[in-house]
Amino acid sequence: xxxxxxxxxxxxxxxxxxxxxxxxxxxxxxxxxxxxxxxxxxxxxxxxxxxxxxxxxxxxxxxxxxxxxxxxxxxxxxxxxxxxxxxxxxxxxxxxxxxxxxxxxxxxxxxxxxxxxxxxxxxxxxxxxxxxxxxxxxxxxxxxxxxxxxxxxxxxxxxxxxxxxxxxxxxxxxxxxxxxxxxxxxxxxxxxxxxxxxxxxxxxxxxxxxxxxxxxxxxxxxxxxxxxxxxxxxxxxxxxxxxxxxxxxxxxxxxxxxxxxxxxxxxxxxxxxxxxxxxxxxxxxxxxxxxxxxxxxxxxxxxxxxxxxxxxxxxxxxxxxxxxxxxxxxxxxxxxxxxxxxxxxxxxxxxxxxxxxxxx
Numbered sequence: 249x250x251x252x253x254x255x256x257x258x259x260x261x262x263x264x265x266x267x268x269x270x271x272x273x274x275x276x277x278x279x280x281x282x283x284x285x286x287x288x289x290x291x292x293x294x295x296x297x298x299x300x301x302x303x304x305x306x307x308x309x310x311x312x313x314x315x316x317x318x319x320x321x322x323x324x325x326x327x328x329x330x331x332x333x334x335x336x337x338x339x340x341x342x343x344x345x346x347x348x349x350x351x352x353x354x355x356x357x358x359x360x361x362x363x364x365x366x367x368x369x370x371x372x373x374x375x376x377x378x379x380x381x382x383x384x385x386x387x388x389x390x391x392x393x394x395x396x397x398x399x400x401x402x403x404x405x406x407x408x409x410x411x412x413x414x415x416x417x418x419x420x421x422x423x424x425x426x427x428x429x430x431x432x433x434x435x436x437x438x439x440x441x442x443x444x445x446x447x448x449x450x451x452x453x454x455x456x457x458x459x460x461x462x463x464x465x466x467x468x469x470x471x472x473x474x475x476x477x478x479x480x481x482x483x484x485x486x487x488x489x490x491x492x493x494x495x496x497x498x499x500x501x502x503x504x505x506x507x508x509x510x511x512x513x514x515x516x517x518x519x520x521x522x523x524x525x526x527x528x529x530x531x532x533x534x535x536x537x538x539x540x541x542x543x544x545x546x547x548x549x550x551x552x553x554x555x556x557x558x559x560x561x562x563x564x565x566x567x568x569x570x571x572x573x574x575x576x577x578x579x580x581x582x583x584x585x586x587x588x589x590x591x592x593x594x595x596x597x598x599x600x601x602x603x604x605x606x607x608x
Contacts, residue, residue: 322526348569432469443607497524556602
């Protein structure tokens with residue numbers, strides 16, 4: 249701030265706190281080393297003697313110097329960034345993927361650029377264009393269904409691509425995931441083995457641009473398992489838009505109960521829907537599981553804490569992110585064994601809790 253009677257320093261630039269941002273030259277002068285040594289400390293610290301490295305790092309901290317990685321990447325193509333595309337930021341499992349991926353990549357000084365699509369393939373295409381313009385060294389995408397333009401961009405980018413959270417027959421490059429179809433079959437099989445006959449399920453509608461393709465695969469597997477066992481699929485309800493929520497589950501079970509008051513068990517495409525179902529049943533005085541058994545997918549924390557705790561299907565999403573990160577490091581290192589397209593199945597397990605009973 250300039251007080252009355254004062255004048256602005258002629259070297260101070262308008263709109264800036266100081267005269268200029270610190271440069272690599274400032275760091276080298278303060279540390280008493282060459283600019284090349286500063287550059288090595290920033291990019292390859294293990295090549296510099298510990299005492300020198302400590303002196304340079306102290307100068308960097310004292311000056312508040314931030315290396316211009318973009319300038320170096322123009323020639324080396326190393327930006328230090330990995331792009332991650334998620335369908336939403338509100339789902340705890342996708343947050344676990346980001347944590348697992350970050351844990352592995354951070355140890356090698358890689359950082360994530362995260363974008364989300366709201367389950368919209370057109371938005372995925374727009375976000376992908378923005379991400380690739382920033383020259384990431386690799387990209388991780390949730391799901392395996394993309395618009396044609398997105399697939400072309402990924403093929404032309406000439407960087408490692410890992411698709412996650414699904415198991416496609418023909419991946420773009422590499423896959424770390426699980427079978428959503430088998431999630432559905434496993435859920436239906438579990439309820440059938442408990443002795444239920446009037447079994448339903450709830451998911452978002454597959455119509456329009458905004459669509460949860462992985463959730464629809466779960467419903468397809470669920471319906472196929474019901475048919476295989478000779479049971480009807482008329483209580484599999486697709487309602488509302490993705491992403492699903494507690495409110496989605498509450499509204500969907502209300503519709504199912506109006507349609508079939510004698511329904512015995514229901515599967516929510518996500519624990520979010522399943523928890524909403526339990527809450528709506530409690531509001532209506534419908535006992536879970538004595539009157540209606542409820543099962544979900546995702547093993548969210550809230551499903552473990554509600555009463556009764558939720559029977560669900562568990563996938564280790566944090567491990568999924570870590571395995572994707574480990575594969576990514578091999579690809580970026582140029583590991584010849586990692587060049588061949590791979591499909592890594594992390595598997596799934598049923599977690600039995602009190603929201604599903606055994607029919608007698």
